[in-house]
Amino acid sequence: MKLSVHDLNSHYGPAHILFDIALDVGEGEVVALLGRNGAGKSTTFRSIVGLVAQRTGRILFEGNDVSDQPTHAIVRGGLGYVPEERRIFTDLTVEENLEVGRQPERPNAPHWTREKLFALFPNLAEMRGRLGGRMSGGEQQMLTIARTLMGNPSLVLLDEPSEGLSPKIVEQMVDAILTMKKEGVSMLVSEQNLHFARLISDRTYIIERGRICFSGTMSELDARPDIRDAHLAL
Amino acid sequence: MAFYFVQFLTGLASAASLFLVASGLSIIFGVTRIVNFAHGAFYMLGAYVAFTLTERFSGAIGFWGGIVAAAAIVALVGVLVEMVLLRRIYHAPELFQLLATFGLTLMVEDLVVLIWGPSDLLGRRAPGFKGAVDFFGQNIPSYDLFLIGLGPLVLGLLWLLFQRTRWGVLVRAATQDRDMVAALGVNQKWLFTSVFAVGVFLAALGGALQIPRDAVHHAMDLRIIVDVFVVVVIGGLGSIIGAFVAAVLVSELNAFGILIFPKISIILVFLVMAAVLIVRPWGLFGRQEAAARRTPGLTINPWRPLTSNERLAAVAALALAAALPLIGGNYALTVGSEIAIFVIFAASLHFLMSVGGLASFGHAAYFGLGAYGVAFLAKLAGLPMILSLLLGPLLGLAGAAVFGFFAVQLSGVYFAMLTLAFAQIVWSIAFQWVAVTGGDNGILGVWPESWAASPAHFYWLSIAVAALAVAVLRIIVFSPFGFALRATRDSPLRGEAIGIDGKRIQWTAFVIAGTVAGVAGALFAYLKGSIFPDSLGISLSVDALVMVLLGGVETVSGAILGAIVYKALSIWLVSQTDLSKLVLGGIIVLIVVAFPKGIVGMLETIRQRRPPTPPKSALLTSGIETAE
Numbered sequence: 036m037k038l039s040v041h042d043l044n045s046h047y048g049p050a051h052i053l054f055d056i057a058l059d060v061g062e063g064e065v066v067a068l069l070g071r072n073g074a075g076k077s078t079t080f081r082s083i084v085g086l087v088a089q090r091t092g093r094i095l096f097e098g099n100d101v102s103d104q105p106t107h108a109i110v111r112g113g114l115g116y117v118p119e120e121r122r123i124f125t126d127l128t129v130e131e132n133l134e135v136g137r138q139p140e141r142p143n144a145p146h147w148t149r150e151k152l153f154a155l156f157p158n159l160a161e162m163r164g165r166l167g168g169r170m171s172g173g174e175q176q177m178l179t180i181a182r183t184l185m186g187n188p189s190l191v192l193l194d195e196p197s198e199g200l201s202p203k204i205v206e207q208m209v210d211a212i213l214t215m216k217k218e219g220v221s222m223l224v225s226e227q228n229l230h231f232a233r234l235i236s237d238r239t240y241i242i243e244r245g246r247i248c249f250s251g252t253m254s255e256l257d258a259r260p261d262i263r264d265a266h267l268a269l
Numbered sequence: 270m271a272f273y274f275v276q277f278l279t280g281l282a283s284a285a286s287l288f289l290v291a292s293g294l295s296i297i298f299g300v301t302r303i304v305n306f307a308h309g310a311f312y313m314l315g316a317y318v319a320f321t322l323t324e325r326f327s328g329a330i331g332f333w334g335g336i337v338a339a340a341a342i343v344a345l346v347g348v349l350v351e352m353v354l355l356r357r358i359y360h361a362p363e364l365f366q367l368l369a370t371f372g373l374t375l376m377v378e379d380l381v382v383l384i385w386g387p388s389d390l391l392g393r394r395a396p397g398f399k400g401a402v403d404f405f406g407q408n409i410p411s412y413d414l415f416l417i418g419l420g421p422l423v424l425g426l427l428w429l430l431f432q433r434t435r436w437g438v439l440v441r442a443a444t445q446d447r448d449m450v451a452a453l454g455v456n457q458k459w460l461f462t463s464v465f466a467v468g469v470f471l472a473a474l475g476g477a478l479q480i481p482r483d484a485v486h487h488a489m490d491l492r493i494i495v496d497v498f499v500v501v502v503i504g505g506l507g508s509i510i511g512a513f514v515a516a517v518l519v520s521e522l523n524a525f526g527i528l529i530f531p532k533i534s535i536i537l538v539f540l541v542m543a544a545v546l547i548v549r550p551w552g553l554f555g556r557q558e559a560a561a562r563r564t565p566g567l568t569i570n571p572w573r574p575l576t577s578n579e580r581l582a583a584v585a586a587l588a589l590a591a592a593l594p595l596i597g598g599n600y601a602l603t604v605g606s607e608i609a610i611f612v613i614f615a616a617s618l619h620f621l622m623s624v625g626g627l628a629s630f631g632h633a634a635y636f637g638l639g640a641y642g643v644a645f646l647a648k649l650a651g652l653p654m655i656l657s658l659l660l661g662p663l664l665g666l667a668g669a670a671v672f673g674f675f676a677v678q679l680s681g682v683y684f685a686m687l688t689l690a691f692a693q694i695v696w697s698i699a700f701q702w703v704a705v706t707g708g709d710n711g712i713l714g715v716w717p718e719s720w721a722a723s724p725a726h727f728y729w730l731s732i733a734v735a736a737l738a739v740a741v742l743r744i745i746v747f748s749p750f751g752f753a754l755r756a757t758r759d760s761p762l763r764g765e766a767i768g769i770d771g772k773r774i775q776w777t778a779f780v781i782a783g784t785v786a787g788v789a790g791a792l793f794a795y796l797k798g799s800i801f802p803d804s805l806g807i808s809l810s811v812d813a814l815v816m817v818l819l820g821g822v823e824t825v826s827g828a829i830l831g832a833i834v835y836k837a838l839s840i841w842l843v844s845q846t847d848l849s850k851l852v853l854g855g856i857i858v859l860i861v862v863a864f865p866k867g868i869v870g871m872l873e874t875i876r877q878r879r880p881p882t883p884p885k886s887a888l889l890t891s892g893i894e895t896a897e
Binding site: 084086105106107108110111116118122124125126127131132134135136137138182183186 | 435438439441442444445446448449450451452453454455456457
């Protein structure tokens, strides 16, 4: 297993957000984490990379327990994180944003260079010197993924990559994710959009009110329209 | 004409050190969000260490090498401070960070006296820059020309460092979003430490470069830090180019201010700062900060008025205090009066800081103004004591009305820096305007009239006024005005949305607090029989902050207990040790790191400690949608 999460519980202050989350991502797999707004998708991701202070449970990445490591150490180990809000450095240029993400090459993960990333996201190649704050939402979404890939991760947590994007950009995003997969990057992708998830993922989990309530392949999910309709807004 | 040009060049030369220190402060603030009060102390340490090194090693290499080595050594000290102290308080409210670094400043002040002695030290002249250049009959020291060139050079180097290196890119990224930088695999701890080292290096270099121009002494730190605060307020915190432009502006204003208003040259700087703040509240090159963390950042117990039993207890405590003349001698009564006066002062700051959420670092200005008000009325106008006591605090009110108007336009660290700068301006006026204030000699012979002259009578007067002031402030806290003030503190936007004019409420609170501080100052003038510029000084402002902090920022009555404990402790300390600043600074740091809730806060926590909270209700767990 690339990533396995056991008994993950998270709190914000007095509020208990995640309940006994358990999920796995296999080598080279793309897994979708589906759920409505506020179901706990982002909190799951933030908990995995150590950005939620109050959390318990075990997180195994490539067989190593990383639950007690600080965020930067987890990420340096090869677990990349793309936040939902993109969080581009608006005062930095595209190339400088990429520089912040740069990490040394890793033996077990594809190696990304600027040029390779500009080939993956051609829009970015045309605006290398542009400030992050002067980019459209779609361009920022590409930049935030490219920035994380600069760290040569073997697994990427991708939080709602299609959110707020135009259909044309969503298509490009699907292509980019499939290319990343072909290169050998494993991914856990959170989504509200079932159609998008269907195009990219091998397996899926559904999260609702902080609990995993379904796990299976896309066709298994299609066989359970009751679950689909109960937990996903279509 | 040549004279003015030389004056201009002198201003530029002074700007170099100011720029170095201010840019260091800005860089540190940009990434760590800490306003490093100890920056002046590092500047001073740089000068002292450079003095020792340049004395020890001769020749040009000895001199210039000594300057750079001094800056590097002090930067190492800075790294130590960052790792031991600052790493513990990065998540604390900004008031605590300012106080902790101020505590550090106090400790350094005593340490340099301990190591280098109390007298001024005259450093070596810079080899190769000992002479002067003749300019149409006016002499310009060639070292000044060197400094004039150095400023832009450092600016250029910093620009390269931040624009052209990976470290610079990481720092700029962290300035904007530290958590995201960590989420990209960068170890923030070391980034912060390295940033702090660079900032301290710049400050120490600024100090080291001053030794051929100025004597090294143990009060350099406060003098520079006030100028630096003015520079970063004008230029904008976090902006290096802003620090440069503002350093030049402030230095030139100082250079020419002396020509225009020789007695009160600081006025010119103040006028420019006020103008900048009105037009661009975040400085010439600054940008608006996201809403700062509220000053009290710990869990707040809901405030409530006293129950009738507690009221009885308060009255009983007051009666007990009033019985002191039965057992205490004259010395005890004088100390008692002083403590009562500081209860008033601390309560007034508490009102501004805890109730209003506005942590003033210059509250002594209004205390001192009240004292000077009394001195003017009693000595110059010859008014009777009662009238002087009633009218004297009006000077504090006036000062609070003027400065408060500007100060409440800002919040958080800007508010703190601005109030400090204002207080220092008032201090400078009292110090420089000898004809009116007597300057350093103060105004003497402000004695109470016979009805209040005996220590017992004066003590009763003091505690009566203190009880009255505390009661009035408490009534205001629980009045509609108090609710509006607290609403503005907790959420300015929501307050505005229900029709509260936040700025106006805060301004009113500032004036109330300033007036009450003026009352304390008025009594203080009569207690001491004299008034000196010290009563407006930074150390008195910080005393008040520590009293409030010691008692508990988040409690309603902490200031009272804090003032009593602190004042008694410091009177005792001064009698016990020559190193009172070292001890006091250590206590401040300790409180911030170990007991941020203060005495009363801790008592309340202990009293409220209950069995573990009941199991969470279903209501709580269903609320997760909004929490994500």
